[in-house]
Amino acid sequence: MPQRLITHLRHVDLAVPDLRIQQDFFTSTWGLTAEHTDSGLAFLAAEGSPEQYVVRLREAPDKRIDLISFGAASRTDVDTLAGSLARDGVQLVHEPRDLQTPGGGYGFRFFDNEGRTIEVSSDVAVRRHRPVEAGESIPVRLSHVVVNSADPEGTVAFYEKHLSFALSDTLMHPRMGNMMWFLRTNAWHHSMAIARGPHASLHHASFELRGIDEYMRGTGRLLRRGVEKIWGPGRHMAGNNTFSYFLDPHGNTVEYTTELETVDEDTWHPHLYDFSNPEVSDQWGTANAMNEFVARRSFNDPDKGLFVAPPV
Numbered sequence: 001m002p003q004r005l006i007t008h009l010r011h012v013d014l015a016v017p018d019l020r021i022q023q024d025f026f027t028s029t030w031g032l033t034a035e036h037t038d039s040g041l042a043f044l045a046a047e048g049s050p051e052q053y054v055v056r057l058r059e060a061p062d063k064r065i066d067l068i069s070f071g072a073a074s075r076t077d078v079d080t081l082a083g084s085l086a087r088d089g090v091q092l093v094h095e096p097r098d099l100q101t102p103g104g105g106y107g108f109r110f111f112d113n114e115g116r117t118i119e120v121s122s123d124v125a126v127r128r129h130r131p132v133e134a135g136e137s138i139p140v141r142l143s144h145v146v147v148n149s150a151d152p153e154g155t156v157a158f159y160e161k162h163l164s165f166a167l168s169d170t171l172m173h174p175r176m177g178n179m180m181w182f183l184r185t186n187a188w189h190h191s192m193a194i195a196r197g198p199h200a201s202l203h204h205a206s207f208e209l210r211g212i213d214e215y216m217r218g219t220g221r222l223l224r225r226g227v228e229k230i231w232g233p234g235r236h237m238a239g240n241n242t243f244s245y246f247l248d249p250h251g252n253t254v255e256y257t258t259e260l261e262t263v264d265e266d267t268w269h270p271h272l273y274d275f276s277n278p279e280v281s282d283q284w285g286t287a288n289a290m291n292e293f294v295a296r297r298s299f300n301d302p303d304k305g306l307f308v309a310p311p312v
Contacts, residue, residue, distance in 0.1 A: 136214060152197075204252070207254070
């Protein structure tokens with residue numbers, strides 16, 4: 001496997017028809033902080049994260065994933081990765097250049113095998129952040145992003161071959177075969193996962209909270225405010241992290257989590273977990289059953305942004 005040049009997940013950028021209602025949800029209800037707002041754009045930070053923003057919202061006629069952004073250690077690594085992708089025939093949206101987004105930096109964008117826009121950047125200025133205090137039920141950081149894929153085997157192979165992501169674990173079902181692949185780019189169990197679905201779309205974006213108490217307080221706060229819960233609270237086996245899934249105002253699934261496992265990359269061997277075993281989906285047994293309703297909501301709407309780069 002080639003040297004891994006991606007260091008971590010930075011942010012997920014979403015386009016939505018109603019920016020005002022989406023921004024209000026993510027700030028007033030979900031617990032992010034609005035930073036660097038512009039006409040038709042909102043950059044939302046997590047108080048505990050050094051990233052300039054973990055979610056960018058853009059007002060647009062069609063709901064879509066605008067891009068998923070990852071970090072690199074240096075400009076040299078950005079150039080090396082861009083050159084490697086270009087030589088392998090991956091379509092670049094733009095070559096490495098100075099970025100005009102908050103925090104600046106140096107990066108490039110490309111389309112993955114299914115047409116999602118991916119950004120890799122280095123030298124982005126660190127945001128002034130703070131420790132999240134005990135009892136604060138707000139996100140510390142963006143934990144991971146999961147995407148649906150009509151060709152999950154091909155998508156997993158793309159990220160392993162071109163970006164040196166490593167497989168942590170796989171979920172399977174006796175009737176349906178392999179269903180979800182958890183990929184890491186550092187010691188966190190997964191920064192990204194690929195789910196088998198009917199079309200390419202966002203499965204969910206997950207946000208890490210300080211601890212179990214803060215995670216449960218956040219889950220309860222959303223329930224009291226009437227936000228539609230999809231699944232949870234519970235604790236997954238793959239990653240050993242907690243989960244509470246909710247719907248945002250545009251039907252995207254967003255997750256509160258905590259205690260995502262870190263692995264010893266030198267000794268870790270991927271597991272194949274049978275998803276028909278209830279303890280695999282929820283070790284605690286406290287979540288509502290995973291059923292067709294939950295699965296359909298997680299499929300989301302087909303992404304209308306494939307092979308169409310966002311304008312900003």
